[in-house]
Amino acid sequence: MRFFSDNAAAVHPAVLEALAAANRVDTAYDGDALSKSLDGAFSDLFGTDCAALWVSTGTAANCLALAAMVPPHGGVLCHREAHINTDEAGAPEFYTHGAKLMPLDGGGAKLVPETVRDARRAIRADVHQVQPHALSITNATEYGLVYRPDEVAALGEVAKELGLGFHMDGARFANAMATLGGHPGDGTWRAGVDALSFGFVKNGGLSAEMLIFFRREWAEVAKIRRKRAGHLNSKGRYQAAQVLALLEADRWLDNGRASNAGAAAIAEAAGARLVLPVEANEVFLRLTPDEAASLRAQGFDFYDWAEGEARLVTSWDQPRAEIEALAGAIRALGS
Amino acid sequence: MRFFSDNAAAVHPAVLEALAAANRVDTAYDGDALSKSLDGAFSDLFGTDCAALWVSTGTAANCLALAAMVPPHGGVLCHREAHINTDEAGAPEFYTHGAKLMPLDGGGAKLVPETVRDARRAIRADVHQVQPHALSITNATEYGLVYRPDEVAALGEVAKELGLGFHMDGARFANAMATLGGHPGDGTWRAGVDALSFGFVKNGGLSAEMLIFFRREWAEVAKIRRKRAGHLNSKGRYQAAQVLALLEADRWLDNGRASNAGAAAIAEAAGARLVLPVEANEVFLRLTPDEAASLRAQGFDFYDWAEGEARLVTSWDQPRAEIEALAGAIRALGS
Amino acid sequence: MRFFSDNAAAVHPAVLEALAAANRVDTAYDGDALSKSLDGAFSDLFGTDCAALWVSTGTAANCLALAAMVPPHGGVLCHREAHINTDEAGAPEFYTHGAKLMPLDGGGAKLVPETVRDARRAIRADVHQVQPHALSITNATEYGLVYRPDEVAALGEVAKELGLGFHMDGARFANAMATLGGHPGDGTWRAGVDALSFGFVKNGGLSAEMLIFFRREWAEVAKIRRKRAGHLNSKGRYQAAQVLALLEADRWLDNGRASNAGAAAIAEAAGARLVLPVEANEVFLRLTPDEAASLRAQGFDFYDWAEGEARLVTSWDQPRAEIEALAGAIRALGS
Amino acid sequence: MRFFSDNAAAVHPAVLEALAAANRVDTAYDGDALSKSLDGAFSDLFGTDCAALWVSTGTAANCLALAAMVPPHGGVLCHREAHINTDEAGAPEFYTHGAKLMPLDGGGAKLVPETVRDARRAIRADVHQVQPHALSITNATEYGLVYRPDEVAALGEVAKELGLGFHMDGARFANAMATLGGHPGDGTWRAGVDALSFGFVKNGGLSAEMLIFFRREWAEVAKIRRKRAGHLNSKGRYQAAQVLALLEADRWLDNGRASNAGAAAIAEAAGARLVLPVEANEVFLRLTPDEAASLRAQGFDFYDWAEGEARLVTSWDQPRAEIEALAGAIRALGS
Known part of the structure; x- marks a missing residue:
């Protein structure tokens, strides 16, 4: 009986059915009808216009989001035990071309505004010290805690105040939402989140995770970077199909x-x-x-x-x- | 009636069946039995010990191969119209951290030994000029031509002579083999190829391509780089299942x-x-x-x-x- | 009798005198009065507001300029025999994090507008092909030819039309100006040049080259990148002193x-x-x-x-x- | 009266004299007689065969050393307040292409073996976690403390045991040696140090720092990387002259x-x-x-x-x- 990880779980039957249903000739890459429908599907879900890109791993989603926010000479404020800092093999550094993760403390892998403000304050604004350009949190956290919308909003306010992009690693966003109830826009874009890695693989998917940009203008370069990272699957319709199957009927x-x-x-x-x-x-x-x-x-x-x-x-x-x-x-x- | 690209084709039914058959709880990443069986399956196919890694795109396979051979300050000799040079959005430069593609000419996107030797000869061996560290060819080529095993072997000899790693982009390796007949080892490792991107997606697969290292010692670092590039799918068994289904009965x-x-x-x-x-x-x-x-x-x-x-x-x-x-x-x- | 290279020449006596004159305690890095005077000195020389950064090599000047213009996934149109393409050990790729140099042809290492337009036209505007973001020319060229202001302006117009940053490698800018006569603004910013590597070392300097940004807004990030590349000398006043000595009396x-x-x-x-x-x-x-x-x-x-x-x-x-x-x-x- | 930093100090008169004495036509880059004599001069000083490269900043020296030891996917164990971690603008990440600095604690910016062993022990040896490839210490430390040779040797032993390259940032190596007395080989290569950034600029130099490789085989690639980073001054003899002047008579x-x-x-x-x-x-x-x-x-x-x-x-x-x-x-x- 495996309690190692939700990565070990099977794929939801509706996902397999959706793959079979998508199994016909169609336009390559993300030019197919299913892939094209994702922006709309997620804009509906979140109640705001957003850009929705499939990728095959949460690591890719996180890192494409960070690379959209952080120049090579910038930094990312995140929890010391954030997945991006501990378990992604330096992928954030790879995708951002060497940005610095700046680990912060907090119980249960949760951050609070004061920690973020203190960290920023401790950095001199000169060319010798790396300046943070983004804040990244995980919801649910690596320790299974859930940020409430007002907690996210408080961090979102700090991010705005300090000129930081705001990323949420939602590898277990479904688990957070199941706990929170309410509208998915509340703890995300309405709380200042600019980009969300929305996990599906741990939650019934096969190989498709979503990267949601609430700042659409960031999506265009992210699409180039997705290709450059080898993450533009040539048969993208099978990626989109998985996600649409899980969105359907709130699966x-x-x-x-x-x-x-x-x-x-x-x-x-x-x-x-x-x-x-x-x-x-x-x-x-x-x-x-x-x-x-x-x-x-x-x-x-x-x-x-x-x-x-x-x-x-x-x-x-x-x-x-x-x-x-x-x-x-x-x-x-x-x- | 679509004659745009084999990327538009459907997935082979056996692949979908294999996904369904793999649909149970299993070890995450590449720790499952199917993923573990790939080294053996490809070693059998090629008649030599090799390391076999799944990735989700040909771009990722090509670039992980090149990154294993070429340091950031090195170069890759390849055809001017090679996919790696024209259609991968700079992914080789991304994965290698800035190595230089050194485009060569040749009819039908094919290279001959003399072109490679001439290119090497034109480069001064000093710290000012980028030194080539790898040779990459595509079989079948971007223009649908096929290298015969002796043609590959002649290039393999040059590669050895010049101290270059030798990579083959086999996005359409199946098409080449279908034309050539014979043993798949003949135009690959026996001809000096060190790493092969073995394409499955254009040929009935869904999202799994293979990277085959005939120099196993390169595979360990490539596995780290695969994770670092966000290409270590958390449910890898569904990647392996696709490939095994296509290997079965020589599909x-x-x-x-x-x-x-x-x-x-x-x-x-x-x-x-x-x-x-x-x-x-x-x-x-x-x-x-x-x-x-x-x-x-x-x-x-x-x-x-x-x-x-x-x-x-x-x-x-x-x-x-x-x-x-x-x-x-x-x-x-x-x- | 050495006719190998102007790199072999001695340092102008006025430069050594200026070093001696600067030899006192002063603020570190570029906080000293001499370094601070450079923006003004070059703004006067060029007849427009510009930002002037010292660096120790022409390679560093060229690459900081290109990195200001070109994202990691972008490209640089330049002559096939441009120094940046042939003799800088891949430094442009290093500083830009993997941008692609796109070599063009032209007699005597000179480019003409039509070549640039044709090159741009041959690139599909999609995520698969690297898009050029800059045009770089060398004046005087690697073959000792000199672009006239109207030739530069014609290229500057193309650059503007195609949305490209425009860089001039002026390792031998002094030689070009000596031939051209006239005002140094004519073949540079008035002709659309955004950044100029202004060479002093081949021309009597010891270790100081200048990077001139005619688009000042690019200088701030370039200063960060200069530090990040290890090019912010801690005793910058000795860099500035060299350059000021050579500017004086039009040396x-x-x-x-x-x-x-x-x-x-x-x-x-x-x-x-x-x-x-x-x-x-x-x-x-x-x-x-x-x-x-x-x-x-x-x-x-x-x-x-x-x-x-x-x-x-x-x-x-x-x-x-x-x-x-x-x-x-x-x-x-x-x- | 300035007590800000030794970076503000003047240049030693002997350095200026040496520049004047070197002021003649000579071979460019590091092909001149002075540059060529450095390997011998430092081999004599340290009592062992070593390779000695000039660069213009301590940041460049540190980062070329680290890049020789650490692949892009690796890590560097260092003190939390090490200059490389706090004041080099992410240069180590730039030069190593994204390696991760792994900050450790210790009074006065000094490390002890147990801290290093504990840090290594806390990292799982899998592809998900960044593996350390180097240990870097600063002597004298950023807080003006000095490691004794036996303290360095104890860390050198740990480095060897854990398969780590061992780098010493000696921006103030002269100050450390002045305190320690004894032979400069004792607290360096005899204590397991593989590469030393030997500072001259804070100590009477103008723009020349030295990177000493006690593992000569690392120097060849470092020379390529030096050029690629724009640190191969074209008139290198003036770099060498500074250093030789300060070595003379133990200045x-x-x-x-x-x-x-x-x-x-x-x-x-x-x-x-x-x-x-x-x-x-x-x-x-x-x-x-x-x-x-x-x-x-x-x-x-x-x-x-x-x-x-x-x-x-x-x-x-x-x-x-x-x-x-x-x-x-x-x-x-x-x-």
Whole structure:
């Protein structure tokens, strides 16, 4: 029973059906009707005019967004444990041609305005120090916390005040929205977000992530950079089809709810073992080595995190029985 | 009836079936069993130990190969009309961090050894001039010509003599092999090729191309660079599944034969109109503007090329009726 | 007697005196009074407001100019034999993060408007092909020809029409001006030039070249890039002092005249041997191997160029006796 | 009276004399006799075979060294307050094409082996996390502390153990050696240092810093990169002449001693106000805003550092009277 990562989950059946339905001769690259419909579909979803580009990984989405905001000599303010800083192999530096990630602290991988302001203040405005050009946050965070729209808006205000582009890594945006409810525009463009990496792969997709520019003028150069990075698939219609299938009937949101529900059930069982509140589909638990070994012996797979801590991630397609089994096993460890 | 590009073709049904068959929880990235089997599958196919990496585009495959061979301060000898030089938006320069493409001439986008030797000879071996570190050829070429194994071997010898890595862009490698027959090792590693971009997308695939390293030691850094370029799909098993489906029962070769057969039939109809011999699935024709307009009025879509010339590309799934209709229409133009 | 290159020449005594005169405690980097006076000094010289940055090499000046005009995914139209394309070790690609140099043809390394227009026309305006963002010319050219102000203006018009930044590599700008006479603004900003690399080192300087931005708004980022490239000398006053000494009393122009005069005298002796007209301080001659050997045996050093051709460069400080000796020796070869 | 930075100091008269003495026609770039003698001169000084390249700034020296050690996808372990991390405008990222600086903590900008080992241990050896390829330290540090040879050797051992290149930023190497005494090989190559940025500009030079490779094989590519970065001055003999003048009669060491002596005198006066021990030519003091204002009113210029702290830097040519005046003024503040 795999609680390693939502990357391990299967693809939603509707996605496979959509691929089959798209399986005919069509214009190459992003010239097909499905790809062309994405701007409209996401403009509808977010309630504002936006440009929507498919790419095949969240790393590509994040880095194309950052490269649109940050010159090679600029910097990106982000959390020290942001995925872009820790797990993307230096891709942001590659795409931006050497911009500097400027790691900030904050509990549960969340940032607050004062941290951002302090960081900016500590940098001299001269040619010797790298000047930040963007702020990037992750929602839900790498620790499964969720920024509320007003929290995002407070950061958006700082970004505006400091002349920073504002990027949101939404690899688990669906999980955040499932928790938040409300309108997807509220915690994004209405809160000052300029570009959103909107994750679909962890959430039922196969190979298509979306990069949403709320500042459309940035999309044109991003399209050139997408090609230059080898991310303009020649049969783009199969990328678009996946995403459209998940948008249809709010499947993306249902899937987010499903994985969150699994995590909530485990959290309830975990009680005082929780390192952090569970607001999305990740559970961070205190487990002794013996306890971890015991769970593994019962067939549960997961990552060790900090010492004496474990990370468990639930997926949109995780069988209820696995969740219950895990919850039971955790309860059985005692507290 | 589309003769624009084989990029427009549909996906082979076996590929869609393979995606469905792979649709279960599995290890993320390239840790799944299907991805892990690729080294073996391609080592079997080529008759030598090789490393096989999936990526989502031919551009990514080409550029990861070149970046393995060429330092930022080096150069790549290639044909002036090589796809890497004309149609990849500067991706080779991006991936190599600024290496210089050094364009060479040759009929039908083919290179011969003397051209390569002359180019090397014209460069002073000092710190002021960029030194070439790789030679890249395309097989089948951008003009639908095919290098024979002995032609590749002659270039491979030059590459070795001059200390150059040797890359083959095989976006249409299947078409070349369908024409050549024989063993795929003959015109590749046995002829000195170090890395091959092996195309599947134009040939029945959906989003998976392969990068084959015949010098395995280069693969480890290429895997890091793949991640750094955002090309390590998180659900890699669906990439591997596509390729394995096309390898099975030599579907890749059958598809190559099918598209070549279409081009051959058109070539026969075109007769003296041919600008170049047709050795793969591309036909370059002399057409007056009126003739081109007439064909288009009959429903045939294709690109104008040089003045008074057109390019028509056939696909693996092109209906026989379309081919016959086009052949008939060309014959009807007279000669 | 060295006719290899004007790089071999000595430093003008006034430059050494200026260094000694600057030898006191002062503000570091470019915060000293001498550095601060450069904008004014060059604005006066050119008759327009400009920003003037010292750097230590012509390569750095050229590349900072190009990086100000061209994004990483863009291209630079230039002559095939432009120094930036042939002798700067890929520095333009380094500074621009991989922009593509797009070599054009033209006699004597000179470009004409039609060549530039044709090159632009041959590039499709899509995301697959690199789009040019700048035009770069060299005055005097690598073959010692001089663009007249109206020739520059015609190119400047094309640049404007095509949306290209316009850069002039003036490593031998002094030699060009010595030939042209007139106002230095005429063949530069009045002719549409946006940035000029103004060479001083070949012309009596020690280690200071100037980068002049006629579009001041580009200078701010260029100053950041200069630091990022390690070209912000910590004791910048010694850079500024060199340049100011050469500006004083038009020494730069006198030096340009002196080296041109030497070349003119040799050209007169060479007569029908000249491969190209001599308009600055470079002489390209037809010489058989035996003739070349004979000159060398008499103590004259120079480079072989194309087969049967030699390049001789005169310097600002070349003794009259050396020039006369060479002229005599060439005459003695017969014609 | 300037205590801002040793960058503000004048040039040693012997350097100006050496420039004058070098003022004759000679081979361009680094082909002159003076430049060619540098390998020998530094091999003699360090007691081992080394390659010695001049460049015009410490930033260039540091970054060429790092680029020799670290691929674009690699990382550099260094102190959080290392000059390369805080004051070089992202130059290391530029020269390495996006390598990641990995900041570590330590008092007085000094690193200890355990910090380095811990940092390496915290990085997973997979393709998702950037792997460190080099360790860089500064001697004397940015806070004026000096690493003893055995401290360097302990770090050198860790570097070897972890497969890291080992770079020393010696912008103030002369100050460190003046404090340490002994042989310059002891705290460098004998302690495992692979490349040293040996500073001359702060110490009496004009525009020449040295990059010393104790692993000669790295120098060849570094020479290409030097040209590619625009740092191969065309009249290199004037760079070499400066350095040779400072090597002669151990002037570099005398100058280091002179500036250290000034700092020591101030430190003695400062007593309990010292934030850190004074081991080179930098003094960090506790000063209230009023005290700082009072010193400034008396004509002393210096930087504020952290809150309630000031940095004062002494130079090789600082008049004894200025030192005594400052010491007196500090004493007069009381303690």
